[in-house]
Amino acid sequence: MNSRVIGGLLAATAMLATAVTTGWAQNLEDGFKAPAVEARPRLRWWWPGDAVTDEELTREVRLMADHGFGGAEVASFTPNFLTLTPEERVAVNNYGEPTFFAHLRTAGEAAKAAGLTLDYTLGSSWPSGGGFAIPPEKAFTELSMARTEVKGGQPGPVKVTVPKRTRRLGALNFLDSRVKDPKVADWRKRLDARARTVAVVAMKGSAPDLVKRAGTMGLTISPWSDVVTSGTLDPASRIVLTDRLREDGTLDWTPPTGDWQVFVFRQYASDVGVLGGAGRGPQLILDHMDPTAFAAHAARVGNPLGKKPTGLRSTFVDSLELMQDIQWGPQLLEEFRKRRGYDLTPYLPFVVQPGWMQAWDEHYSPPYFDTSGSDLAERVRADYRRTVSDMMFAGFIEPFVAWNHAHGLKAKFQAHGGAFDIIRGYGLADIPETEDLPHGGDPLFMRFARSAAHLYGRPIISAESFAWKDRPYDVTPEEMRRRADTILSGGVNSIIMHGMNYRFHADDWPGWHAFQPSPFALGFSGPINETNPVWPGMKTLAGYIGRLQSVLQAGEAVVPVAYFYGRYGYYVGIEDDGAGKQAAEKAFLANGYDFDRINPDSIAQAKVEGRQLVSKGGQRYSVLVLPPIDGIRANTAEAIAVFAKSGLPVIFTDRAPSRDEGLAGAKARDARVRKAVAAAIKAGAKVVPAIDVPKAIRAASVPANIAFEGDASDLVFVQRLVGGRTATFLHNRADAARNVSISLPGVGGVTRWNAMDGSISAQSADAVGGETRVPLTLTAGESALLILDPKTQPQTVAAPVVVGSVDLPTSGWSLSVKGHVMRKPFARDFGSVSLKDWREVPELARFAGEASYSRSFAIDPAWLAAGTKVTLDLGQVHDMATVTVNGRTLQPVIAAPFRVDLTQALKPGANALTVVIANVLQNGMINPSDMVYKKLTPVPAGWVGPARLEAHK
Template identity: 25%
Template sequence: MKNTLALSLLLAAALAQTPARAQAPKWPAITQQAKPWTRWWWEGSAVNQQDLTRLMTQYQQAGLGGLEITTIYGVKGAESQFIDFLSPKWVDMLAYTLSEAQRLGLGIDVAQASGWPFGGPWVSPDDACKYVTYRTYEVPGGGQLAEPVRYLQKPMMRAVGPPLDVKTMQQPVARNPDLQLHAFDQVRFEKPLPLQTLMAYSAKGQAVDLTGKVGADGKLSWTAPAGSGWTLYALFQGWHGKQVERAGPGGEGDVIDHLSKTATDNYLRHFDQAFKGRDLKAVRAFFNDSYEVDDAQGEANWTPQLLTEFQRRRGYDLRQHLPALLGKAPDDEQNRRVLSDYRETVSELLLENYTRTWRDWARTHDALIRNQAHGSPANILDLYAVTDIPETEGEDLLRIKFASSAAHVTGKPLTSAETATWENDHFLSSLSDVKKAVDRMLLGGVNHIFYHGTNYSPQAAAWPGWLFYAAVHFNPNNSFWPDFGQLNRYAAHCQSFLQAGQPAHDVLLYLPTYDSFARPNKQPAPADVDRAKLLLQHYDGIDHGFKGLPVAQTGEELLRRGYGFDFISDRQVQQLKGRGAALQTGGTSYRTIVVPAARLVPLATLAQLVQLARGGATVVFQGGLPTDVNGLGNLDARRAAFQKLLGQIKLGAASNGVQKAAVGKGTVLVGADVEPLLAAAGVRRETMVDTGLEFIRRRHAQGHYYFVTNWSGKAVDGWVPLHTAAKAVALYNPLTEKLGMAGLRPGAQGTPEVYLQLAPGESCILETNEAPVSAPAYAYLRPAGAAQPLAGPWSVRFVAGGPTLPAPAETRALTSWTAFSDAARAFSGTAAYTTTFAAPAGAAPDGWLLDLGRVAQSARVQLNGQDLGTLIGPTYQMFIPREQLKASNTLTVLVSNGMANRIIDLDKRGVEYRHFYNVNLAAKLKENRDDKGLFTAARWEPRESGLLGPVTLTPTTARAEKLQ
């Protein structure tokens, strides 16, 4: 376990630089870091030492590498066991957990809030998140303002639990009783808001600061000059009222002002006090589970120092342009430029005053930070870049790549992911479903999986135990648990390669942040909506913030056409170094950078791109050169310098849709379509994607690692081109652990071709080597005859699960065990299917392919008392060498189904297992909600379960593929 930050970073860096093996292929050692980890919910922190040890032992035995402790809401009936977050007893339990984790070889991360975002009862009103609102007033020439300059905040209250009358509540919210019961989400009290500024604007463009002329009673002592009328804009600072979501006991309270360094420092100081005198250095990382300081009332979009910070950073006084900030200036371009500057300022404050401040604090505790930056009103590439372990979630590859891109560009060895969140509705996800979710993350550049998630559940809790509202339930109570270790071993094998070497993408894709910053949010009806609610944009991958901009289409096309790429921000562009034609970052190198039809580009960014081209790089502008600078400050001078730079790019006539300009030693390319542009830049795509395969590639000292998946729905059996130099390719199957030297032959255009056999849902690792490798060949399977059925009869014995073990059964026709009896309909667990059979007639050349047909949902296979392996799907096949078959054979298939059927039985009988505070228990789909809005399976029919077949044996050769 990493006990200090320095050791953490050194170990990670050493891992990333591990040289390739020049000898025969061999599986890398499975380390704690290579294994998948899981989010570990402590509901109500109602934990005890005996159950902590019992559960951690089970997790370790199932192949998990570590746990992230996240304290959340409690369980009804367990109130006497609740432990307040960060209380001395809570820290005692954390210390005990760290000690046991070290004994068991498990890593531990800790979420730095009880729920999310950062906040709690120790957050004062001064440090709580803020918003800005405004009022306008009209004053005629020579007149005075009759009404007071005042804004009374409207009371509002949102709660997951029973609502209260906000007028009778105590302030702040954390002082109120029964916080677990009410589960407040947002609360605003009725009270006057402090004035931030009052500005007067004339029709002639004059601006006058009247803030100092407003008395304590709100009366304005000012007479407008004679002539035309004046419009007054008053900005007021409000208390956003956002509460910590899903908080556990002792963690309920206001969310911090993330834009304030003082608020962040004060928040973290509370942890210093709670940890004082304790040895907690075994905590590897502190974690932030989402930004999410937004709701129906708008984003938290203000901090007391914003006007001062804006002037310092943007070079002009925002108070002179309040109409433009709110989209009311007659010049729409000015509206957009001021809005862009405001958003840029907020982005910088969130980067410096929260993310960087938090990271620096963690280092004082010899710890890292893991951060989910998505959802922030900021350039999240920059937030991820200062994070030790960037973390993402979701299924969209472009969204996933925001976190991994920042890690790749800045040299972070790990990208983590909250994996399989809401993968399906409760109790329906199979291990095959989770494998698909894992593969998606790995393809997006993630190499540190965190399942979402695992509940601490005491041994005394009745089945299904303690649950979380949005999870696959990776718990020992889940009936897939006996086979869960197979998925974990698969993930560990994949990550042992994907944590080694360096990223090997060719393309940097510029993120046009300022085109997004300058784009106003759509204004909902009514038209007089408070425009201050529309100031910020919620950045969460491409769909939130960049949807409709050309970068979205370009990113999708690069994925579809087989180009490896990473996003890059303006700040990161400034760190690029030219190494001849290559672009060097802190983490790796790239062949080119693509600017996808960006209209507004900062002067510094364009200057850096031109400078890189002068040094020998190829810079690609898709859709034309940028047309203008961003923002309003010092606009004329920046525009003039911008145009001068553009004047250095002398484009020639188009060839194949591409215009070319020589700039110094390098080249600038301009065209409409990205693929001919990349071809002109000498970037080649991986054409394996044309067969339905997906991949990600990393570089090692003597070649490349490829992670390749086949989720096309069709088997792949043939030669696949690799667009990299290779004289040898080792092939690894991370699920079956089969390995060997792949069939390799020269292909078109001098590229090698490797022979792959991938069933639907199957994956492999390829390790290319630029030097020959002498080692045993990979044994490809070929049918050598017709499939022969194993007709049974089958004896079925239920061996583990509940609510009761059904009676044994005999069957010749393989059908769902739910047809056996009422007890079997309600059963979730494991059944052993056993049959005896004579060795098939005729000698198989090398062995037999056992195909179980359909399985619901996972299976462990035994032949003649020997374990052959575990199959988690979606294909259920395994090769049996001929020497393992006898004249008479006994085949046992232990099949585990999911939790659904037992849950259906509970819901149909009205047995209550949903007894949780806060969210209790949400359904993903509307059709699975009861009349109280809670999850129910009462309308479901039992899911198919067991060995469904048909089961066959096919004579098979297992030999090397000859070069052709």
């Protein structure tokens, strides 16, 4: 970087430093050594409805505190695939009753006494709804479509297909005993009574070419097939025929000459149920476009808490996951007319696009129908999606936030999985929460929540973390540590570990697991509790995460690039027609530039100060980049023109927008967009090919976070300015090592902070041209937290020198084990054994638990001299190890390299060594004769070694 770039960054960071409190600056080391409660990770705490006791709740809260957690997120739902006694079922379904709130108060009081806080899911399970508070009249609705191809020129009437309600296993299914309550005897009729034909529309055109649908065991998630080639409709031929449709599907219409597509749109109240919802009565999902439905729901599941409930920090709404044919609300046509200025009815065939915010399987597909030679259909879809978004905010998100604030609580919300402006959705919440399930933890996806936090001024960004699909019992602590690094490098600074199960059916080891396997699926990862043999390692993991979060919650984020996002919802591929390459985002990071996504709402509230874009939340950006788009709101384009005139660098990728998004008043709005874009370009905005965007950012004198030398692929980073020091967290997502040199802006000494043990050590660095260059090797999955302090000078640090080593024998270890085999208790003393994978030992091939290896050893007396450090390298371990030397138990080791510092525990002469190895639950769960647990496959287990003692100076 040149001096101008360095000067720009230093000026920017100096402005950020004024916002950092003196306390943070002075106590960064203290917070790293002993993280504050808010910096510690939290647990998703699964309750089996209200089948809990005060004593056990209190005990489990204390257990969390003892293991270094900052609190928990209470999620109460119906235990799946368990045989419940009648008494247990009643207790489970007392969710939402006075006994439940009494138990929640007990948990809150226990949390306060332990110095923790709880978040409470506002409703049992997800989506929101359930109980007698949400009758059919307040259930969410969907729009269904049926299409009939008609040849014109023949006399009518014509027979058309009328869509039926899509059949799903709903809340009123016969398997749920709660539907037998006499109070709901007429609910199915009341649901049916809400059905109505919304529109019948005919247009000339061709049918789409669809992908053949695969079978799903009778379970319908979405009625739509993906599209190979869109059908083409002529909007000029549109005819609305709603009043000509008879009940039997006969349409009183004689079609004119030509090929016609006739569409029938019918509204249904959906009987889709809350997933695993506990409580009395059926579990219908509430209408997320109706604020009265939310109010009824909150009155049932929230109001009994009262105001400022003890020990509760927030209430929480999980990802929405609404299964609707077409996103809809009974007032949508009226609201659309008010908000967008025209009637959507004749254009309804254009809104259907499979995969767009489809619950559980969001993906790209072309729309069912488009127009030839015009962008009318795309404009209609943009207007429709914006209206859906507006109504979701007015009907659910804004009332949810307001309810929390009125009750002295914060609102915590997962905005992904919703058909709305997710950046604004995250941003309206006090605590935006993302999750790591998409793509195995995608730090680019997680930046949406981080972006919203920066744009709207939210200091905490949380993530539902450690969710692996189809891996209920084999996730290791090392994988959790690596996933934590991925999440934190995505901008998150508050991890919610998924999850801790309330101790229920504990006699049937390992007890209830919220997402345990079933005959239909293998479930999700967990449990993180005492029944898991690796539970003792969770205190080490919690400390590791807490130390990192203590730094990542301090100071201010350094994010040079604001990258425009004008879509509704998100899935990987939404911006590149399904390619899912995330090319622009990856290019930013590869070139050393961190980025936030910025939405139109934030642009409307932003301003330019000192050639930087300043968000409502105070975040500063040095450049605004737009992806290749044709349509943009006129007022957004005009705001961008003002930014450019005020000196902000603006870059249009590949092409500049040429029109407004919407249809109403298109001619005038398009002219406004073109005028604004021309003004921006005149003021200095550039149109740049995608491949040259990073180069253009550098040419605009925008300082990068990092300059890389070497292979930086798969390196992800975040950076913060804390009291004048620059904290950089880098993570290597690759499965191979990366050897790089990184250059940090400014000159200063660099230290590397080890979050696993809280130690801080000097890092070799040198000053080059006003920057600080740091050589860095990151093994597969490894991370580094580097702190640059301009008050000190770079130095060269000599690498430790090995002055002696001893290989411990692989044989002659005394071994005793205690745990479970095929879910039954198992304990044995094996006498003298060799180190090997337990799968090679018949008695341990189906074992999960703890194994204690013991022997004595002697060391060279010279190793005990001052200045010498002695480590034990355990070699290959599955899955964690706790070392005891001479009666002194050291911190458990949960991740490679499995090395332990023995220096302070050693003595002259013979030393007694015990190594306790614990493995994950998987192998102990396998049962070839069980239809569920026979699906599990054996995983590596035990201690393979070889073990080696080394002395370093």
